Amino acid sequence: MDQARLKSFVQSIDSHVQHAQGTRKNFVWAFIGANGTGKTVTSLQLARAWRKYNPRRRIIAFDPQGVLEASLLDKGCGDLVIPRGEKNWAKILTREIAPHQYQFTNYLLFIDDYKMLCTDDRTNEGFLDLLALRRFINCDIILSTHNPSLILERLSYYVTHYSIYFTSAAEGGFDKKTANYANCEKACRIVRQYVMQEGMGTYPRFPYALVTDRKKEIQLYNMDKKKVMDIIQRMS
Amino acid sequence: MEENLNNLPPNTTGPANLSSPSDNQNSIPKDAEMVDIDLKKKPPEEKTVLTFADFNVEEHVAQKTESEILNKQNAEMKGQVTQETKRTVAGEIQKLTEEEKKYTEQFTVEDFEDLAGGIIDAFDILMGWALWRFSLADPKKSSTSEYKVPEEKLKRLKTILAKILMKMNMKFPLWGTLAMVAVFTYLPAATKANAIRKENVKKREEEELAKKNKKNPKALGPGSNDGSELATKIIRNTKSGPVEVTVPVVQKEFIPEKKSVVINDPPPPPPPPPPVVRRTVTPAKIEVPRKNVPVGDEHEQMTPAINTAPPPPPPPVQQNTQPVVKRVPRTGVKSGRGGKHKA
Numbered sequence: 001m002d003q004a005r006l007k008s009f010v011q012s013i014d015s016h017v018q019h020a021q022g023t024r025k026n027f028v029w030a031f032i033g034a035n036g037t038g039k040t041v042t043s044l045q046l047a048r049a050w051r052k053y054n055p056r057r058r059i060i061a062f063d064p065q066g067v068l069e070a071s072l073l074d075k076g077c078g079d080l081v082i083p084r085g086e087k088n089w090a091k092i093l094t095r096e097i098a099p100h101q102y103q104f105t106n107y108l109l110f111i112d113d114y115k116m117l118c119t120d121d122r123t124n125e126g127f128l129d130l131l132a133l134r135r136f137i138n139c140d141i142i143l144s145t146h147n148p149s150l151i152l153e154r155l156s157y158y159v160t161h162y163s164i165y166f167t168s169a170a171e172g173g174f175d176k177k178t179a180n181y182a183n184c185e186k187a188c189r190i191v192r193q194y195v196m197q198e199g200m201g202t203y204p205r206f207p208y209a210l211v212t213d214r215k216k217e218i219q220l221y222n223m224d225k226k227k228v229m230d231i232i233q234r235m236s
Numbered sequence: 237m238e239e240n241l242n243n244l245p246p247n248t249t250g251p252a253n254l255s256s257p258s259d260n261q262n263s264i265p266k267d268a269e270m271v272d273i274d275l276k277k278k279p280p281e282e283k284t285v286l287t288f289a290d291f292n293v294e295e296h297v298a299q300k301t302e303s304e305i306l307n308k309q310n311a312e313m314k315g316q317v318t319q320e321t322k323r324t325v326a327g328e329i330q331k332l333t334e335e336e337k338k339y340t341e342q343f344t345v346e347d348f349e350d351l352a353g354g355i356i357d358a359f360d361i362l363m364g365w366a367l368w369r370f371s372l373a374d375p376k377k378s379s380t381s382e383y384k385v386p387e388e389k390l391k392r393l394k395t396i397l398a399k400i401l402m403k404m405n406m407k408f409p410l411w412g413t414l415a416m417v418a419v420f421t422y423l424p425a426a427t428k429a430n431a432i433r434k435e436n437v438k439k440r441e442e443e444e445l446a447k448k449n450k451k452n453p454k455a456l457g458p459g460s461n462d463g464s465e466l467a468t469k470i471i472r473n474t475k476s477g478p479v480e481v482t483v484p485v486v487q488k489e490f491i492p493e494k495k496s497v498v499i500n501d502p503p504p505p506p507p508p509p510p511p512v513v514r515r516t517v518t519p520a521k522i523e524v525p526r527k528n529v530p531v532g533d534e535h536e537q538m539t540p541a542i543n544t545a546p547p548p549p550p551p552p553v554q555q556n557t558q559p560v561v562k563r564v565p566r567t568g569v570k571s572g573r574g575g576k577h578k579a
Contacts, residue, residue, distance in 0.1 A: 024299040042291070049293040106304075138303040161296075186284055210291075217285035225288045232286075 026134045028158050030114075030151065031144035033165025037195075038206025039144050040067055040112060042163060045204070046142060047072055050108050060093065061110040062117045068110055082117065089117070090126035094133060102137050111143040115150045123152050131158040148174045148184070162211045164188050166195040183211045187218045193231045194223055345402070352398035356390055358419040 029046065031039035044067065047059065051072060061068045062082040073079040082089045095103045109130075111117055118124055134141065145151060147167055151159070162180075164187045174184040187209035194207050201207050201222055210219040220228060264270075367383040385393075 023302045023305055024296070026301050026303060027296065045291075045293050046296065050297045053294070053297050135301075135303045138301055138307065140297075140301075183284065190286075216282065217287050219287045219289065221289070221291045223288065228286070228288070 025160065026138065026140050027160045028131065028134065028141040029143070029161040029163065030159045031142070031163045031165070032146070032148050032151075033144075033163075033167050033208070034146055037165035037167070037200060038204070038208065039163065039165050040065070041204050041206065042208065043110070043112070043142050043144055044068065044071065047108065047110055050140065051077075054106075054108070058104075058107045059110055060104070060107050061112070062089070063110065063112050064116055065112060068112065082111075084116070087124060088126070090124045090130050092126075093139075094126045094129045094137075102133070105137045105139070107139055109139055109141045109143075111141070114143040114145045118152070121152070123154055128154060131155065134158075148188075160213050162187075163208055164191055164211065165206065165208045166191055166200065180211055180213055180216075183216065183218055187211050187220075189235065190218070190220065190228060190231060191223075193235065194228060197231065198224070198227060345398075348401050349394065349398045352394045352401055355415070356394045356397055358415075360385060360390060361419075361423075 029043075031043050033039040047068065048071075051059065056077065058078040058080065059068070059073060060080045060082065061073060062084075063069050063073075064084055069081060073081065093104050093109070097103050118127070130137075130139065131141070133139075162184055164184060167188060174181040174188065191207060191209050195201075198207070205222040207223045208221055210221065361380075363385075364380040364383045368378070368380045371378075371383075
């Protein structure tokens with residue numbers, strides 16, 4: 001390798017490192033909670049913020065309740081809706097138009113009620129490809145479900161954020177379902193106890209916990225610190 | 237890598253031995269440590285960290301993704317523009333500034349001199365033209381060249397401007413080049429346009445003159461006076477007194493004079509004066525067929541109903557005339573119509 005090429009290579013690495021410092025990773029954000037616990041409200045907040053910072057990009061949504069369609073979806077941005085019962089949706093989203101060139105790139109995939117879209121116990125064809133290629137095709141994913149046991153094991157390795165709401169998940173429901181399952185289990189217990197004691201909360205402040213795959217902390221939102229500490233003392 | 241392989245000593249044969257000598261001896265490095273790890277023993281459980289805060293959504297989406305940056309870099313390397321890097325005004329300005337900087341850095345002394353020369357030439361042309369216009373000289377007799385500055389003085393001006401530009405380090409090269417290029421681009425076109433304009437002005441003037449002459453044939457000369465410019469003045473008596481009213485005279489169509497005139501030809505004899513007899517004949521009566529007109533005097537042929545001859549005597553009126561139709565005495569036969577008739 002000649003000096004000029006080596007120099008340009010080093011420069012490109014340097015610039016990449018500099019850029020990478022101010023960047024984020026494409027997220028796969030799972031909202032887990034029972035009906036009416038506020039997961040859709042928070043996921044909508046997230047989608048709105050995403051649209052604010054990515055105004056030209058499209059949102060591809062599976063939206064059986066129509067919550068997103070009414071408030072956020074915009075045909076001008078090329079937003080799409082996945083129809084109910086469409087089994088090839090993931091295959092379509094990972095369609096390759098040329099070698100290493102995909103038809104759909106730079107978008108947010110919003111799946112409200114993941115289990116309604118993935119009815120089988122096996123992942124949809126192309127969904128794992130989509131998860132694996134999400135960084136390449138620059139795709140952020142938001143999915144919500146009622147219970148951690150409804151998340152398929154394979155999918156659990158790709159989820160980066162867990163927003164845990166009140167759920168009637170059985171003990172060990174997060175086992176093998178999340179990469180950071182211990183923290184998820186703890187967060188689930190805390191939220192459940194808190195909601196049973198204090199109630200579901202009021203719109204738009206619903207109590208929930210956020211666990212990420214990177215940080216070892218549990219972030220608690222819309223919860224009173226004193227009451228949480230009391231609950232933890234009682235639990236231990 | 238290739239260089240390294242090429243730089244191998246010439247006496248080397250076969251693949252290079254990449255393994256270290258320690259591998260061959262299967263020995264442990266001096267700085268290594270031998271430890272015993274029990275897999276069955278569980279690691280001490282870390283304490284869970286709980287944080288309480290308001291959910292800030294934007295912190296999760298505000299930053300760009302890694303792939304976005306990578307794609308941008310790849311696109312820049314390939315010379316492509318991705319959907320995200322669409323052209324913006326701010327971006328274009330920055331790009332232009334950078335280009336301008338590069339452009340300025342590449343400028344040599346000769347370039348500055350050329351630029352100054354161009355500017356001064358353009359200025360000279362402009363000034364020459366302006367002074368020529370200012371003098372209100374006859375365009376047919378004079379030209380702009382009379383007001384041009386001598387070459388030596390122009391050269392001095394060019395040198396001074398080149399120095400100024402160099403000192404300013406071409407703070408506005410784009411403006412300068414734009415003005416210069418614009419002037420030189422439009423110069424031939426402007427010259428052509430000026431020539432065409434002159435022709436057009438001349439044509440228009442001729443057309444206007446022709447129109448004016450058409451309207452006012454008096455202008456052609458004496459003998460064509462039909463009084464078009466005049467108007468008759470009539471005095472009307474109104475209740476308030478006599479009022480002078482101007483009535484314009486209707487213009488007649490101008491017939492230009494014939495150019496060829498025969499001098500020696502005698503003027504044609506004047507036509508014989510018409511008879512004094514008054515005519516009451518309408519043109520329609522002239523078209524009456526001449527079958528019944530007696531041949532003789534031409535005047536009589538032309539005027540069949542004139543009071544010159546006494547009117548013919550009226551036909552005698554028969555007092556006791558009998559009807560031609562004989563009356564048939566009525567019989568008992570009924571007529572086709574009319575219903576019942578009694579005898």
